[in-house]
Amino acid sequence: MIAEFLLNPKVKKIGQNFKYDEDKINKLGFYLDKLHWDIMMGEHCISSETPKSLAFMTSTRTLEPYYKMEGKQFNPRKDKIDDFFNYCGKDCCCTMEVFLSQLEDLKSIPYGTEHVEFRMQLHKAYLEVDKVGFKVDELAWKELVHKYVNWLVKLEVELFEIGKKYGLTNPILISSHPQVDSFIYETLKIPKRKGTSEQVLTALIGNVVKDADKVRACEIILEHRRVDKTIGYLKARLDYDNRMKTTFRICGTENFRTSTNILEPPIRPESIGWAFQTITKHGDIGQDLRTQLITDNGYVIVNIDQSQAEARVCSLLANDEQTLKEYDTIDKHAYTAAKFFGGTEQQYSKRLLGYECPERFVGKTLRHSYHLDIGKHEAMINVNTDARKYGILIRISEWKANECLKILEKDTPKIKTIFHATIQELLRSDRRLFGTFNSSRYFYDDEGRDLWKGAYSFIPQQTVSDKTKYVLLKIIRYLRDVRVVVESHDALTMLIRTRVVDKRVEQIQEWFDEPISFKNSSIQRRDLVIPTDVEIGENYCDLRKYKRKEVVA
Numbered sequence: 001m002i003a004e005f006l007l008n009p010k011v012k013k014i015g016q017n018f019k020y021d022e023d024k025i026n027k028l029g030f031y032l033d034k035l036h037w038d039i040m041m042g043e044h045c046i047s048s049e050t051p052k053s054l055a056f057m058t059s060t061r062t063l064e065p066y067y068k069m070e071g072k073q074f075n076p077r078k079d080k081i082d083d084f085f086n087y088c089g090k091d092c093c094c095t096m097e098v099f100l101s102q103l104e105d106l107k108s109i110p111y112g113t114e115h116v117e118f119r120m121q122l123h124k125a126y127l128e129v130d131k132v133g134f135k136v137d138e139l140a141w142k143e144l145v146h147k148y149v150n151w152l153v154k155l156e157v158e159l160f161e162i163g164k165k166y167g168l169t170n171p172i173l174i175s176s177h178p179q180v181d182s183f184i185y186e187t188l189k190i191p192k193r194k195g196t197s198e199q200v201l202t203a204l205i206g207n208v209v210k211d212a213d214k215v216r217a218c219e220i221i222l223e224h225r226r227v228d229k230t231i232g233y234l235k236a237r238l239d240y241d242n243r244m245k246t247t248f249r250i251c252g253t254e255n256f257r258t259s260t261n262i263l264e265p266p267i268r269p270e271s272i273g274w275a276f277q278t279i280t281k282h283g284d285i286g287q288d289l290r291t292q293l294i295t296d297n298g299y300v301i302v303n304i305d306q307s308q309a310e311a312r313v314c315s316l317l318a319n320d321e322q323t324l325k326e327y328d329t330i331d332k333h334a335y336t337a338a339k340f341f342g343g344t345e346q347q348y349s350k351r352l353l354g355y356e357c358p359e360r361f362v363g364k365t366l367r368h369s370y371h372l373d374i375g376k377h378e379a380m381i382n383v384n385t386d387a388r389k390y391g392i393l394i395r396i397s398e399w400k401a402n403e404c405l406k407i408l409e410k411d412t413p414k415i416k417t418i419f420h421a422t423i424q425e426l427l428r429s430d431r432r433l434f435g436t437f438n439s440s441r442y443f444y445d446d447e448g449r450d451l452w453k454g455a456y457s458f459i460p461q462q463t464v465s466d467k468t469k470y471v472l473l474k475i476i477r478y479l480r481d482v483r484v485v486v487e488s489h490d491a492l493t494m495l496i497r498t499r500v501v502d503k504r505v506e507q508i509q510e511w512f513d514e515p516i517s518f519k520n521s522s523i524q525r526r527d528l529v530i531p532t533d534v535e536i537g538e539n540y541c542d543l544r545k546y547k548r549k550e551v552v553a
Helices: 002-007 018-027 039-046 054-061 081-107 112-120 122-130 138-164 177-187 198-207 212-234 283-291 309-317 321-329 332-341 358-371 376-390 398-411 414-429 449-478 498-512
Strands: 134-136 247-249 259-261 299-306 432-434 440-442 482-487 491-497 532-537
Touching (some): 039 054, 122 449, 122 482, 138 212, 198 212, 198 376, 198 398, 299 498, 309 449, 321 332, 332 398, 432 449, 449 491, 498 532
Antiparallel strands (some): 247 259, 299 491
């Protein structure tokens, strides 16, 4: 009876954060024909900044007094089961009442209904993606454990040797923030700052500390934290089917990007897996972790990402056709590096060198910072933090970051005079900005820099992320033999059967190549096509540029 009810297409099913619930009922052998509405996703479409819990929505959208403690405090040994059934009934009734309230709100938002219809399709798609995961190479995992434990010990020894020069008699526990604080500011006599976070130490290295030993001590502490965090990844348990998994949060960010998390209670009884989006493909540590994630027999790993996607959207919004053209005709980030450091574009070109040199990395990072109007101090920290994280040997000062931002403003003035100015003008008249794919976001911050910075990122991030989701939905619907493992904002990573990889890549690229319409955007522009890059390989780290028919069935 329950199975027939759940599969009955005449009955519309409404839930709250239902990806969790549907995974559980699937494991009991029950399945839905489809989910009609998830009120968490509905609320996200209406106001992406507000909390999405049923308790909050009940408080703001219904007249039901707060009741969630009734479920948390229920004790089956002494309380009546009717009390728990009553609590569950309130959950159901409030979910329905919130749904009806959301329908009314969406009527007053232009394209609101179309927007939420697009989002609701993501429920089933990410439910399937969550189930895939990667096969793990046990030998590669053991080698990584050995490497990182030794690495950690070497860093601790090196730091102690530096400390002895300044009177340190016993090694410090680097994982202890009070001990690190005392070591940095009392033992090394570095000018006092508040705490020893990554941002604080990065700023000290960039602007204040000049002594080589003291600089190295700060770098060791930051490196130790990264290595220790990596060992934490290596301790992660596999899911019960012996695959490394992640779970996607569809409503992960205010700009409609997803986020990932480990599988932890109540999704699983114990912590399992990784947050895949945090495992970068750049640098020694991110790449190392990826080597143990391998393909299945008969499959290859294929990664398709949109090339310089957000930068292209920003240039389009700025009506900067010249820069848009340059993204296709030159290595724009190498060109920017030449402006910053002298020399020629060819000297820093990734296409000619075969890798990303430090100067090009700075050009790329600071261009993204400039597009979002990030100031000189934060830009310096972004460059230095990411360079350290990715194993790129370069560091810039706050002064250098400021000089580079001035060059970018001179090189692409329309970003500020058209894109940024238009966003500010729009928000002064209406706090709801409209992006592509009928998406919109309401902004609550007071007028000022924080409001502007958040608004500058909305349309570029939402557009690129939703284009990826649009293709994901196509794959889930039409290519049943393609298994999507990771969605990372501008890219999809998939397991594709070796014998059909050419056909599938061609079809997926066709979907990515479909023009993005800006006709319903707050800043209306011509359609935009973002080109894609394709990589292929047998593990998640060693991906090579895809060449058609390189794989023989």
